[in-house]
Amino acid sequence: xxxxxxxxxxxxxxxxxxxxxxxxxxxxxxxxxxxxxxxxxxxxxxxxxxxxxxxxxxxxxxxxxxxxxxxxxxxxxxxxxxxxxxxxxxxxxxxxxxxxxxxxxxxxxxxxxxxxxxxxxxxxxxxxxxxxxxxxxxxxxxxxxxxxxxxxxxxxxxxxxxxxxxxxxxxxxxxxxxxxxxxxxxxxxxxxxxxxxxxxxxxxxxxxxxxxxxxxxxxxxxxxxxxxxxxxxxx
Amino acid sequence: xxxxxxxxxxxxxxxxxxxxxxxxxxxxxxxxxxxxxxxxxxxxxxxxxxxxxxxxxxxxxxxxxxxxxxxxxxxxxxxxxxxxxxxxxxxxxxxxxxxxxxxxxxxxxxxxxxxxxxxxxxxxxxxxxxxxxxxxxxxxxxxxxxxxxxxxxxxxxxxxxxxxxxxxxxxxxxxxxxxxxxxxxxxxxxxxxxxxxxxxxxxxxxxxxxx
Numbered sequence: 001x002x003x004x005x006x007x008x009x010x011x012x013x014x015x016x017x018x019x020x021x022x023x024x025x026x027x028x029x030x031x032x033x034x035x036x037x038x039x040x041x042x043x044x045x046x047x048x049x050x051x052x053x054x055x056x057x058x059x060x061x062x063x064x065x066x067x068x069x070x071x072x073x074x075x076x077x078x079x080x081x082x083x084x085x086x087x088x089x090x091x092x093x094x095x096x097x098x099x100x101x102x103x104x105x106x107x108x109x110x111x112x113x114x115x116x117x118x119x120x121x122x123x124x125x126x127x128x129x130x131x132x133x134x135x136x137x138x139x140x141x142x143x144x145x146x147x148x149x150x151x152x153x154x155x156x157x158x159x160x161x162x163x164x165x166x167x168x169x170x171x172x173x174x175x176x177x178x179x180x181x182x183x184x185x186x187x188x189x190x191x192x193x194x195x196x197x198x199x200x201x202x203x204x205x206x207x208x209x210x211x212x213x214x215x216x217x218x219x220x221x222x223x224x225x226x227x228x229x230x231x232x233x234x235x
Numbered sequence: 236x237x238x239x240x241x242x243x244x245x246x247x248x249x250x251x252x253x254x255x256x257x258x259x260x261x262x263x264x265x266x267x268x269x270x271x272x273x274x275x276x277x278x279x280x281x282x283x284x285x286x287x288x289x290x291x292x293x294x295x296x297x298x299x300x301x302x303x304x305x306x307x308x309x310x311x312x313x314x315x316x317x318x319x320x321x322x323x324x325x326x327x328x329x330x331x332x333x334x335x336x337x338x339x340x341x342x343x344x345x346x347x348x349x350x351x352x353x354x355x356x357x358x359x360x361x362x363x364x365x366x367x368x369x370x371x372x373x374x375x376x377x378x379x380x381x382x383x384x385x386x387x388x389x390x391x392x393x394x395x396x397x398x399x400x401x402x403x404x405x406x407x408x409x410x411x412x413x414x415x416x417x418x419x420x421x422x423x424x425x426x427x428x429x430x431x432x433x434x435x436x437x438x439x440x441x442x443x444x445x446x
Contacts, residue, residue, distance in 0.1 A: 025320040032281060040272030040280060042265050056276060060283035067288065083262040090257060159244050178245055208245075209236050 011035065012082055017075040028067060035082060036063070039089050047093050050100075058096055062089045158219060162211035170204035177201055278326060285319065285327040289359060292317055296363040296442055305374040306353075306367070311339035313360055328355040344378065345371050346427040350434040357435070357443055364435060364444050368428055375424045 010016055011034050019027035040059050044052060065088050073084055163171055176186050183194035183201075190197065271277075300309055314324055321339070325332040330352060337343040338356075345353050357367050435443050 023318050025318050025323065028318075029320050029322055032284075035266075036280060037271035037274075037277050038266050038269050040276055041269045044272060044276075045269060052276075056280050057283065059280045060287060063280070063284040064287050064291075067284075080259045080262070082266060083257060083259045086262045086265065087257045155244055174245060178242075205238065205241060209241055212236070212241070212244075 012075075012080040014075045017070075017073065017081055020070045020081075021073070031066075031081075032063060035085055039086065042086065043089055043093055046090075047097065050093065050097060054096060055093070058092050059089065062092050065092070154219060155216075158212055158215040159208075161215045162208055165211045166204065166207055169200070170207060173197060173201050174204050174208065281323075281326050285323050286359070288319070289317060289361070293361045296361045298363040298365050300366045300370055302369070302373065304370055305341060305377055306345045306370040307339045307341045307374065309362075309370050310335075310356060310360070314339075324356070324359065327359050328352070330355075341374070341377075345374055346424050350427065350431040351438075353431060354434040354438060354440065358438070358440050362443070364432060365446070367431070371424065371428060375421065 011031060016027060016030075020031060036059065039062065040055070043055050043059060047055060062085070066085055069088075070081075073081060075081070079087070163174070166174075173186065173190075176189070183197045186192075186197050187194045192200075272280075304312070310324075314321070321332045321335040324330075324335050334343065334348075334352070338345065338348065353367070356362070357364070362370075432444060435441075
């Protein structure tokens with residue numbers, strides 16, 4: 001227990017985070033040694049319905065994200081480094097579960113009539129043809145499905161880009177409202193009347209919504225182009 | 236989109252998800268109470284992580300290398316450029332860190348290692364056979380020129396340090412490699428290279444052999 005406590009303390013110390021941010025490979029090894037066994041144990045105990053191999057893949061992705069983003073981590077911020085890593089792990093696993101659930105919904109398969117009777121040779125040819133058509137149909141349905149699953153990551157990316165397209169004033173009021181500051185408090189900071197700020201907030205939300213829809217449509221167009229390009233290659 | 240949905244997305248974007256639920260206190264408890272994952276699971280995750288890190292930087296097999304590099308020199312240079320430790324490399328290929336360090340410093344020569352070990356290193360760093368052959372030939376030529384002597388160095392006050400010794404040895408190797416004439420490697424090394432090719436084939440790493 002004493003050793004564990006020391007590891008937690010060291011990993012969360014400012015000096016250690018400094019080493020990580022400076023790209024010290026030994027520091028990252030220490031971080032992995034200290035956190036990974038617990039993180040992997042935590043994920044498998046909380047998500048026992050997820051395939052263990054998928055969890056291993058997710059955990060390796062989490063390490064990759066941590067390695068890439070640790071430079072942005074603020075040791076003086078709200079959470080410790082270990083907390084920040086566990087949040088990344090939890091979010092990544094929840095996204096994975098959501099994705100699986102959506103795929104399972106789309107992959108519902110109806111047993112075709114020809115498999116119930118007929119001679120085996122014909123069944124094989126017919127099955128090939130059926131599988132090909134079934135696949136095309138699934139792709140078509142997925143593209144046409146307005147309620148189709150959009151991963152949280154994609155949504156967040158679109159919101160991030162939409163936010164960047166807004167003016168600084170609009171971004172500020174959205175952020176301040178998000179941390180539950182009321183209009184009177186914001187009015188003191190911004191030097192505006194609360195009623196004005198209320199209107200500004202409403203308009204900022206509308207602008208954000210419009211910009212978000214635009215970003216999401218652009219993403220879907222890009223995806224569409226990618227599918228078309230893949231199809232062209234197959235031909 | 237509804238106001239609620241946009242508010243939720245904004246929260247997810249600007250604040251970490253599950254901020255409220257996953258706080259320092261809970262994570263400290265988890266760290267002290269959760270059972271560690273099994274060691275083999277942890278190692279597999281580390282391996283995948285290292286493979287992914289390398290895969291992000293090196294996408295195609297490397298076919299050309301500088302002529303003054305020995306095999307060990309190259310492995311150390313590419314490892315350092317990818318910000319990986321010898322321990323990382325060792326974990327990724329199921330080897331001891333000391334073996335990797337010895338290979339890098341020229342204390343072990345590539346053809347004295349199993350072709351499986353060198354093949355695994357090549358696979359990890361996507362090093363094509365043509366490039367590896369060139370590096371190993373340079374290692375052989377440098378060995379012939381300098382003999383099995385390790386360079387050491389003196390620091391300002393007469394104290395030898397391993398770092399300075401390694402650095403001097405590296406400089407000497409590069410000098411010898413630059414001055415080398417196009418000599419053929421010994422029969423032993425040539426034979427070993429043939430076995431290495433066989434190992435790459437049997438492991439199914441054809442992308443490292445194809446021209």
